[in-house]
Amino acid sequence: MSLEPRLIKENFAQLGTSADKAAAYFYGRLFAENPRLRAMFPPAMDAQRDRLFHALTKIVWSLDSPGTLAGYLAQLSRDHRKFGVLREHYPAVGAALIATLRKFSDEWTPEVEAAWTAAYQEASGLMLAAADEDAAQAPPWWVAEVHDHDRRSHDLAVLTVRPAQPLPYIAGQYVTVQAARWPRVWRPYSIANAPRSDGMMRLHVRALPGGWVSGSLVRDTKAGDSVLLGPALGTMTLDPEGDRDLLLLAGGTGLAPLKALTEQVIMSGRHRNIHLLVGARAEHGLYDLPDLRLLESSYPWLQVIPVVSEEPGYDGMRGRIPDVLSQFHDWEDHDVYVSGPTEMIRSSVGELQRLGVPPARIHHDLLGAEDSQPGKS
Numbered sequence: 021m022s023l024e025p026r027l028i029k030e031n032f033a034q035l036g037t038s039a040d041k042a043a044a045y046f047y048g049r050l051f052a053e054n055p056r057l058r059a060m061f062p063p064a065m066d067a068q069r070d071r072l073f074h075a076l077t078k079i080v081w082s083l084d085s086p087g088t089l090a091g092y093l094a095q096l097s098r099d100h101r102k103f104g105v106l107r108e109h110y111p112a113v114g115a116a117l118i119a120t121l122r123k124f125s126d127e128w129t130p131e132v133e134a135a136w137t138a139a140y141q142e143a144s145g146l147m148l149a150a151a152d153e154d155a156a157q158a159p160p161w162w163v164a165e166v167h168d169h170d171r172r173s174h175d176l177a178v179l180t181v182r183p184a185q186p187l188p189y190i191a192g193q194y195v196t197v198q199a200a201r202w203p204r205v206w207r208p209y210s211i212a213n214a215p216r217s218d219g220m221m222r223l224h225v226r227a228l229p230g231g232w233v234s235g236s237l238v239r240d241t242k243a244g245d246s247v248l249l250g251p252a253l254g255t256m257t258l259d260p261e262g263d264r265d266l267l268l269l270a271g272g273t274g275l276a277p278l279k280a281l282t283e284q285v286i287m288s289g290r291h292r293n294i295h296l297l298v299g300a301r302a303e304h305g306l307y308d309l310p311d312l313r314l315l316e317s318s319y320p321w322l323q324v325i326p327v328v329s330e331e332p333g334y335d336g337m338r339g340r341i342p343d344v345l346s347q348f349h350d351w352e353d354h355d356v357y358v359s360g361p362t363e364m365i366r367s368s369v370g371e372l373q374r375l376g377v378p379p380a381r382i383h384h385d386l387l388g389a390e391d392s393q394p395g396k397s
Contacts, residue, residue: 097147189252271360
């Protein structure tokens with residue numbers, strides 16, 4: 021069987037507003053036919069259903085780009101190892117997926133079923149090969165000790181952790197984190213520093229309302245505690261051969277990966293002008309500004325620009341980040357990286373394109389990047 025991207029995309033688009041119901045049906049069918057698999061998943065499945073749909077969306081729209089698809093599936097397979105996913109689980113997932121698509125498709129034909137079957141076989145084959153390769157050189161997860169817990173506000177903390185074994189990553193990537201209080205519940209957080217020889221990693225965590233992991237990491241975690249880390253994921257990284265100046269747009273804890281990129285440029289010894297715009301609703305939300313000013317003082321090509329949107333008396337640049345971009349010089353020749361809340365990313369990308377920045381030079385992890393937005397769960 022050969023891949024038929026057009027058929028698959030047209031069929032997938034039919035899910036439309038039924039995506040939530042389809043995801044719920046998929047897991048219901050999977051667990052009904054394979055009860056033992058339920059123990060591999062968290063008690064609450066809302067976030068898991070969202071991740072399923074986002075992953076399917078990424079896969080479907082990457083079918084025309086084999087390199088992008090293979091890279092994404094390799095990362096996905098590495099991440100799945102921390103859940104205990106084994107080779108024998110893939111057929112059960114495939115059967116539940118085909119059954120779900122059949123139920124929620126307006127037009128289901130033998131040709132559509134053959135196309136989806138071929139696509140799943142191709143995807144699962146790539147994932148199994150990547151998982152086998154990864155298993156030969158890395159554990160499914162890393163135990164990390166919390167070396168420092170810096171509470172910056174009532175709902176935000178900066179954690180410094182060190183994995184017991186080396187955890188390879190690139191500046192701009194993120195890891196999923198499991199707190200001891202919530203087994204099987206993983207949430208993604210961007211790494212806020214470039215790789216260091218001592219293995220230390222910093223995570224910026226904001227406690228969200230109802231956030232199990234984020235609340236535990238901010239309020240219940242202390243130095244000496246242990247957390248579990250998944251493998252590094254994400255593609256919002258610098259081109260090692262790139263030499264363009266950089267525009268970095270950060271909203272809230274979206275600052276974390278952009279701070280890591282800034283550190284990478286500084287450590288590389290290459291002189292690239294960096295404009296780092298850091299957005300917050302009020303001045304007290306600029307939780308990392310002292311550290312950023314230290315970076316700025318050590319690297320004359322870095323300019324840190326705080327932007328506050330909801331504090332009329334603030335003595336500095338005011339407004340939302342997308343709204344202030346036009347106040348600067350031309351950004352067309354810059355590589356741009358955007359990280360923060362979903363709406364901030366979308367608005368910034370739209371404004372950048374209006375200002376003439378080519379889409380290929382605008383980088384973000386809007387799908388989480390791959391399943392969930394880093395730093396926001």
